[in-house]
Amino acid sequence: MQRRGVRKIRNRETNIISYVFVVLFLVMIVYLGYFSVVVAPSIEDSVYNQRIEREPVIEVRRGSIYSSDGAVLAQTVLSEDSTEEVRQYPFGSLFAQTVGMARGGGSGLEGGTDEYLTRSTSGVDVADPMSGDIYEEQYGDSVYTTLDESLQQAAVNQMGDQKGAMVVMDVSTGKILAMVSNPSYDPNTASENMQDWLNLSSTDSVLVNRATQGLYPPGSTFKMVTALAYLQQNPDTWSDFSYNCTGELTVDGATTVRCTHAHGKVNFEMAIADSCNCAFSLIGLSLDPTAYRDTVLSLGFNQDLDIGIENSTPTFLLDATSSKADVMRTSFGQGSTSITPLENCMIAATIANGGVEMKPYLIDHVVDSDGNILETFSPEVYNTPMTEEQAQLLGKFMRSVVTKGTGGGVNVQGYTCAVKTGSAQYDDSNPNAVRAWTIGFAPYENPQIAFAVVLEDNATESTPSVRVVRDFLYDYFSITASRS
Amino acid sequence: MQEISTILVEASKYLFAGLITLYTLFAYVGATIRVEKKRTKIYVFETLIMFSIHLLGYIILYLLKDDFRYAILYFVQFALIFMTIMIYDVLYPKASRLLINNMCLLLMIGFIIIGRLDFDRGVRQTLITAAGTVITFFIPWMISKFRGLRNLSWLYCLIGVLSLAGVWALGRSVYGANLNISIAGITFQPSEFIKIIFILFVASMYNKSTSFPRIVVTTLLAIVHIGILIASNDLGTGLIFFVVYLMMLFVATHNWLLLVAGTACGAGAAAAAIRLVPHVTTRIEIWKNPWATVTGSGYQICQSLFAIGAGGWFGAGLLQGSPDKVPVVVKDFIFAAISEEFGIIFGIGVLLICLNNLILMMNIASRCITLFYRLVAVGIGAAYGFQVFLTVGSAMNMIPMTGVTLPFVSYGGSSVISALLMFGLINGMYNMRKDEGEVKYDRKKKQAEKRTAADAAPRRA
Structure with a gap:
């Protein structure tokens, strides 16, 4: 124990x-x-758990973006040492905002067609150089745009370094053939310069696509819209219109409208051709405001439009409650109306197309990496805001702008066109500072293209934009002549 | 052939789990049987099971890797373990066969998993184990031969403090801690060996007396050791030194109060370290939420958790998991690799075998009549048991990361050799249990009465 x-x-x-x-x-x-x-x-499903057999991440090599004639606008190539993929834009700044960039979610067509460029409908078997394993390399689908490389080049050349935008459309289909926004940038240098671009003020921004996103007062180009409303509301009597322009008009002793000079006696056609503000103030006042508003909205104002890239909606605020002063200013394109160059081009195209407004589009067709067409986009009618007769009349008036009015500068031997000029005040304190507009179509007899040009820089009249149109049309006709 | 391999791997998961469960049962039954002769059957079963596990592991490695070198490695390892057991049997028949079997099983589990992760490391681990085993054969002999070992307290202290300080001063940074030192191209981790020197130091101090001044002096010197380790960021080893010292103090003084007070002081020091030492603070942060820094400082522990989680009860099967995704998996996180491919049941088996080792060592300690030996056995047992706790606890983020290895299983020369030395010491002391003290040499007449007295209170010799 x-x-x-x-x-x-x-x-x-x-x-x-x-x-x-x-x-x-x-x-x-x-x-x-x-x-x-x-x-x-x-925890086993954590993305950091490398044990889980995940769907192999198939690296799809981003597809290319082509012009309508097959020029490469954007493509992905391997870097020199074959270690990484590089997005290349062979034309540099030429298509900058329209084609956009693939970085940061994508902008322009790079953003708008991302679903095509990153999906793959065909693959190629390749051997891994290290292991010898065969795996399928995926190439994304490619997109053919409606953009015409030669016309784009011409438009960019004629715009020069003037700040502003230009849109060129195919009249009968709505295909956008050229789209320029100045100032521009070279997307190939984005990695070095992106921060600088982002730091630019909104008025100097290179990244914004002025052609689709820029909202400008339409100025006198809007007279075509007011004229359409007048034709619609006075189908039989419009030709009786007559007004004696003294250079200014005061209504109710308060609101005074001025023309650049006294136009003298003008009929309806000459009111357009000479761009008489006083005459259009009276025309505007004579309109039924609700019907006027319907006419404007039928052209696409206040309505979102999906064209596959960033765009702003043109706005029209006038209604039955608006003051006479607002009606007068609005009827000749001042006031609170704002418009994008694209929308203005659509108006010109509608007139040229016999009153049928085509939906503008940028993507023509999609192909797989072997070139097989997967999807084709057809022209779509957007609206029919005017009759063929009205369209013909408006077209004739625009032709008069060239032959006997403010657009005489475009009237060069050898081709015909119809335009409407505009010089839109954008700064109330400086009535001389204007946005220079020219919209129109060509050739007059057999319209093929419609165009809209706006120049931002302190012009005092529409002449600089007329010059751009003249030189562009010269190029356009040379190009089409050489093609046929 | 492919199909046979697949079936074999699938079946091996359950075989491994079953074999280790059986082995664990035998190990615990063996520990309760006091009569040596009755254990013979257990030894045989254990030996059969451990060689089966090793053989099964290498058959799979050989077949799936389709590499003949694994067959050669298998035979070398088999011969090494077989000879270790035989030589112990012949030279030191009184050494604890249970402990040796456990050690060999753990070594062989390490051989499988290290060989699976990296063949070259498997070879190096085998060679270093062979070298270590040869060295440890001499330890029991040395213990019985050099009885003056117990009188060298100041020498141990000097070696310990100077070596640790040297590592601290010269050591190069490895994983944020100054742990390694390179001499003539061979990198080793001195703290693994100083651990043993430290145990000898404390044991020899208290072997002389447990007077209050001596306790104070020894405690202060122990704090110096631990302080240098903390300063070198070798937190895990510092913690082991602390626990070892506390246990040895408790056994030497039989004083509960000292144990409680020591624990309280340690807790206080730990709390201060968490606040004041950035390295410690970081580890606590990682421990609290490794997912917050899953791509950075928490990466290793998160990968370890994925590995353990991926295994389930029976594991993914040898070569079927991805333990190589865990950084330093062959060393500090070897338990994650075992859990992933062999499963939780096997992991629990390994833990129970480690616990079995600790219990065996404590039993040996309790049978040591000389206080010096008893203290050394307690120190080694505590160091071993606590190190297992730290490394396995870290691998599953139960405790903050400590950066220590699993003795015998983890890859690394210092780790394996120091573990072999510790087991060699224990076996040396166990081997002397019947001829302990001066039995062989003198005072045979007084033996009987002395033994009775010794039972009551261990002698200070």
């Missing part, structure tokens, strides 16, 4: 230590079981 007691004392401390460790180890074992049963299932 005594020995047993002694043994007990002797083992006390080592037994205690054993028990302590038994407890420690049991805690570990329980924790291990708990972890395995409770915690592990909740």
Whole structure:
């Protein structure tokens, strides 16, 4: 008995230590079981768990963007050491805002056609140079645009470094053939310069596409819209219109409208051709405001338009409650109306297309990496805001602008066109600062293209934009002549 | 052939789990049997099971890797373990066969998993184990031969403090901690060996007396050791030194109060370290939420958790997981690799075998009549058990990362050799249990009465 007691004392401390460790180890074992049963299932799907067999991430090489005649506007190539893919824009700044950039979610067509460029409908089996494993390399689908490289080049050349925008559309289809926004940028240098571009103020921004996003007062180009409303509301009597312009008009002793000079006696046609503000103030006042508003909205104002790239919605605020002063200003394109160059081009195209407004579009068709056509986009009628007769009349008036009015500068031997000029005041404190507009179509007899040009820089009249149109049309006719 | 391999791997998951469960049962049954002769059957079963595990592991490695070198490596390792067991049997028949079997099983589990991760490391681990085993054959002999070992307290202290300070001053930074030192191109981790020197130091101090001044002096010197380790950022080893010292103090003084007070002081020091030492603060932050820094400082532990989680009860199967995704998996995170491919059941088996080792060591300690030996055994047991706790606890983020290895299993020369030395010391002392003290040499007449007295209170010799 005594020995047993002694043994007990002797083992006390080592037994205690054993028990302590038994407890420690049991805690570990329980924790291990708990972890395995409770915690592990909740963490195994973590993206950081490289054990999970994930869908192999198939790297799709981004597809290309082509002009309508197959020139590469954007493509992905391997860097010199074949280690990374580089997005290349062979034309540099030429198509900048329209084609856009693939970076940061994509802008322009790079953003708008991303779903095509990043999906792959065909693959090529290639061998991995390291392991020899065969795997399928995926090439994204490619997009053919409606953009015409030669016309784009001509438009950019004639715009020069003037700040502003230009849109050229195919009259019968709505295809956008050229789209310029100045100032521009070279997307190939984006990695170095992006930060600088982002830091530019909104008025100097190179990233904004002025052709679709720029909202400008339409100025006198809007007279075509007011004229349409007048034709619609006075189908039989419009030709009776006559007004003797003295250079200014005061209505109700308060609101005074001025013309650049006294136009003298003008009929409806000459009111357009000479761009007489006073005459159009009276025309505007004579209109039923609600019907006028309907006419304007039928052309696309206040209505979102999906063209696959960023664009702003032109706005028209006039309604039955507006003041006479607002009606007068609005009727010749001042006031609160704002328009994008694209919309203005659409108006010109509608007139040229016999009153049928085509939906503008940029993507012609989509092909897989083997060149098989997957999808083709057809022209779509957007609206029919005017009759063919009205369209012909408006077209004739625009022709008069060239032959006997403000657009005489476009009237160069060898081709015909119809235009409407505009010089829109955008700064109330400086009535001489204007946005120079010219919209129109050509050739007059057989319209093929419609165009809209706006120049932002402190012009005092529409002449600079007329010059751009003249030179562009010269190029256009040379190009079409050489093609046929 | 492909199909046979697949079936074999699938079946092996359950075989491994079953074998280790059986082995664990035998290990615990063996620990309770006091009569040596009755354990013979257990030894045989254990030996059969451990060689089966090793063979099964290498058959899979050989077949799936389709590499003949694995067959050669298998035979070398088999011969090494077989000879270790035989030589111990012949030279030191009184050494603890249970402990040796456990050690060999753990070594062989390490051989499988290290060989699976990296063949070259498997070879190096085998060679270093062979070298370490040869060295440890001499330890039991040395212990019985050089009885003056217990009187060298100041020498141990000097070696310990100077070495640690040297590592701290010269050591190059490895994983944020100054742990390694290179001599003639061989990198080793001195703290693994100083751990043993430290145990000898404390044991020899308290072997002389446990008077209050001596406790104060020893405690202060222990704090110096631990302080240098903390300063070198070797937090895990510092913690092991602390626990080892506390346990040895407790056994030496039989004083509960000191144990409680020591634990309280340690907790206080830990709390201060968490606030004041940036390295510690970081590890606590990682421990609290490793997912917050899953791509940075928490990467390793998160990968370890994925590995353990991926295994489930029976594991993914040998060569079927991705333990190589865990950084430093062959060393500090070997348990994650075991859990992933062998499963949680096997992992629990490994833990229970480690616990079995600790219990065996404590039993040996309790049988040591000389206080010096008893203290050394307690120190080694505590160091071993706590190190297992730290490394396994870290691998599953139960406790903050400590950066210590799993003895015998983890890859690394310092780790394996120091573990072999510790087991060699334990076996040396166990081997002397019947001729301990001066039995062989003198005072045979007084033996009987002395033994009785010794049972009551261990002698200070």
